[in-house]
Structure formats: structure tokens, C-alpha cells
Amino acid sequence: MTTTDWLTDIALVLVVFRQLREGRLDLKTFLIPLAIVAFVAQSYLTSIPTAGNDLVLVGALVAAGAVLGVAGGIYTRIRVSGEHLLIKAGFVSAALWVLGMGARMGFQVWVDHGGASTVARFSATHDITTADAWVAAFVLMAVTEVVTRVATIFIRSRMVAARRRQVAAPETYAAVRTLDRTV
Numbered sequence: 001m002t003t004t005d006w007l008t009d010i011a012l013v014l015v016v017f018r019q020l021r022e023g024r025l026d027l028k029t030f031l032i033p034l035a036i037v038a039f040v041a042q043s044y045l046t047s048i049p050t051a052g053n054d055l056v057l058v059g060a061l062v063a064a065g066a067v068l069g070v071a072g073g074i075y076t077r078i079r080v081s082g083e084h085l086l087i088k089a090g091f092v093s094a095a096l097w098v099l100g101m102g103a104r105m106g107f108q109v110w111v112d113h114g115g116a117s118t119v120a121r122f123s124a125t126h127d128i129t130t131a132d133a134w135v136a137a138f139v140l141m142a143v144t145e146v147v148t149r150v151a152t153i154f155i156r157s158r159m160v161a162a163r164r165r166q167v168a169a170p171e172t173y174a175a176v177r178t179l180d181r182t183v
Helices: 005-018 027-044 052-072 092-127 133-168 172-181
Strands: 074-082 084-091
Touching: 005 027, 005 092, 027 133, 052 074, 052 084, 052 092, 052 133, 074 133, 084 092, 092 133
Parallel strands: none
Antiparallel strands: 074 084
């Protein structure tokens, strides 16, 4: 692993640790992780191999990234405080994030330190044609995990904000419901 590999992997892990302490949900909450994975994708994703079972590998890891991302977003607490939304990653959210990011780092370290022959045998047995398939699968897993986690948090934050507005002005919503029935 290069220094850049370590720094980007560590930066992605630190993103969620930053959220272990409750803080304001703002644009940085969304932009920082998206910028990091955009950099990773631009740096490492040169192609998506489609021969053999390469797409099966990519699809399996993308699906794993989606599950980890959505679950991480669901297990992130979002609450209202005054005029602001606050966010805090819970234990489950942090554990899922570290599991996903750590698995990729661990795989890369393992391959670099003796696991390459095992991966080559597995690839040959399962018709995975190139090392680029593994790179694409893990990069797309990371991108998917980040995008789905951020999207889940965004959707949940809009739901919390809408509930807050509804509680703040129930008479307005009652009038709208009455109008809906007359149509």
C-alpha cells in the first residue's frame, strides 16, 4: 500500500469517528465523505472489467457496500435542537463503517503481504479475469457505502425536519388535511 492508499483509507475511517461526538448536520457532513470517495474513484477506478465473472464480483461487493451504507445511515442518530439538526453516529453505525473500510484495508494489506497467490487461485477458480476486477469491486464498494450512507442520512434528516415543522404548526397541517378531503 502506498502512502496515499493509507491516507485515503484512514481519512474514510476518521469521517465516522468525527461523528461519534454529536455535531451539527451541515453541508460538510455530506461533502467531506463524498469528496474523499470521488478522489478515490478518480485515482483508482480506471475501468470496470466485464469479462468472466468480474461483474459478479463487482456486483457482490457493491451490494455489500449498499447494505453497510444504508444500515450505517439508519443507525446514525439525527435529532432537532433549537433551529438545527444534530447528528451522532452510534456504536452500530461506527462499527459498520469500520467493518466496511477496515475489510478493504485488511484485504489490501493481506494481498500485499502473502495473500496474492490465494487471491490468484480464487480468481482462476471463479473466472475473475484480472486484478483490475478486484480494484474496481473494492473501490465501487467504498463509493456505494459512502453514497448510500450519506443519502440515507440526508433522507432521514429531511424526514426529521418535516416532522419538526409539522409539530411546530399543527393547525396549518390540519387545515391542509381538511382541504384535501373536500377535493
